[in-house]
Amino acid sequence: MPHLPDFEAWAIFAKVAERGSFSAAAEELGLAKTTVSKAVTRLEERMRTTLLHRTTRQLSLTESGRASLDRALRILNDGEAVEAEILEEAAIPRGLIRLACTGAFGVRTLAPLIPEFLKRYPEIELDLQITDTKIDLIADGFDGVIKVGQLADSSMRASRLFSHRLPLVGAPALFDRYGRPEQPEDILKMPIMVYTHVREAQEWRFFHPVHGERLVMVQGSIRMNNGLAAVPVLLEGLAITLQPEVYIWNELQEGRLEEVLKEWTLVPVPVHLVTPPGRARPARLRVLLEFLRENFSKQPWAHGIEH
Template identity: 55%
Template sequence: MSRLPDLEAWAAFAKVVERGSFAQAAEDLGVSKTTVSKMITRLEERMRASLLHRTTRKLSLTETGRLSLERAQRILADGAAIEADILEEAAVPRGTVRMACATGLGVQALSPVLPEFLHLYPDVIVDLNLSEDEIDIVSEGYDLVIRIGESPDSTMRASRLFSFRRPLVGAPHLIERIGVPDHPADLAKYPTIVATNVSWGRTWEFTSQDGESVSTTVNGVYRVNHAAAVVDASVAGIGLALVPEFFMWQQLRDGQLTELLTGWSAPLVSVYMMTPPGRARPARVRVLMEFLRDHFAGQAWAVGIEC
């Protein structure tokens, strides 16, 4: 296998010719004059040809050096341009953010606020994919993934966005008809609505204020794979349901649903912002993450916002 080209030395060669001396080139490059001299010598030994005529008074190009100069200058210019673009990308919010989020969370909580972000940052484009599929952030080229629950991939950078409650709720007219459960174990006797697309599904876990834990399996008179449909059925009085609060806080506020078993709570569920491994996030990603933190910090149903 051929060795990689000595791009550093070619760039140094172009800088020496531009400045007309090893000392001034070294000053521009932030290295010693000896280091620059060694890079040029290394390059000439590799090429088996001289690139510069050196005298005590001046430098001049050999024929090989003259033929090589234009391409060496391009190497120097292209390298500087790449670094400038990356530094600008890291500092200025501009460009496309490829983003993915679970469908329910995205439709209910995320997509309604993104237009405000786009008004604030007109040079940023958001490419949002709403999907229930497991996303491979790196191989699929995503900048930001909003994920419910922690990612099993510890190589990703994870930042908790917020956590949410899952209250047990029921429609007032249903509760009036069937009564109120006194204990989570009673739920097996009540009509329930089951979300089939989540890990808690038919097994509902609760912890009391005294620390008692109970796990109850419910049958479900209605089973559906989207929380919005669970909320609709709950309001219609089909059964009791365990629902993420961000899906039905308005129905709770308006009295269409009533929270039950308030002395018990289901475990909180966390939502994470996942980004690819690496130390620096581009400005367009940083400002979007900051915007989302600020927005969800103002939501009454969002628990444990991290700054």
């Protein structure tokens, strides 16, 4: 297999020819003069010809040097143009964001923020996919995925947006019928709803500052895979469940739902923006992350926001 062209050496040669000296080229490129000289020598050895006549006072192109200069300058200019374009893209919020998000969170929490984001950054295009199917960030060609819940170990880059509580809730009328639980085990006497789209859905692990951890294994008479769809069932007093606070904040404030076992808490649920691995995100993703954190920080159900 043939070796790749020595693009660096050709670009250095073009800069030397353009500036008329090794010293001037080295200064502009931010390289040592010896590095510039060795690159041109390396190129000449590879081409088996002399590209530059060198004297103590003057530098001039040979016939081979003149013949190859136009293409060498094209390599240099194209490289500079690519870098300038990428740097500009990294600095200015523009271009397409392909973003995925789970159904309930996307509809209830993310979608209302989209109009303001697009008005603030008119040069950004958005392709938002709200789906509960598993997303492969790289294979499916997404720039980012908003994930609710604990993350599996991954090489992807994850930025925490916020965390929300999982209070144990039900309608006041339900607790009037069954009584308000005093211990986690008391809930087993009540109708329970579980979520089938979360891991270990039937293992409810409570924590108390004095009594420690308590694991309750529940058997849900009602099963759902969407947090928003569960709200009407809860309001009708048909079951209790561990419900993301983000979906029922208003209902709790209005008293239509009631939180019980307040001293027994569960591990808060984190929400992350996950993006492909890499040291730097383009500006369009950076401003999206900042925008989401800014807006979530105003919400009473959002905790642990990083700035």
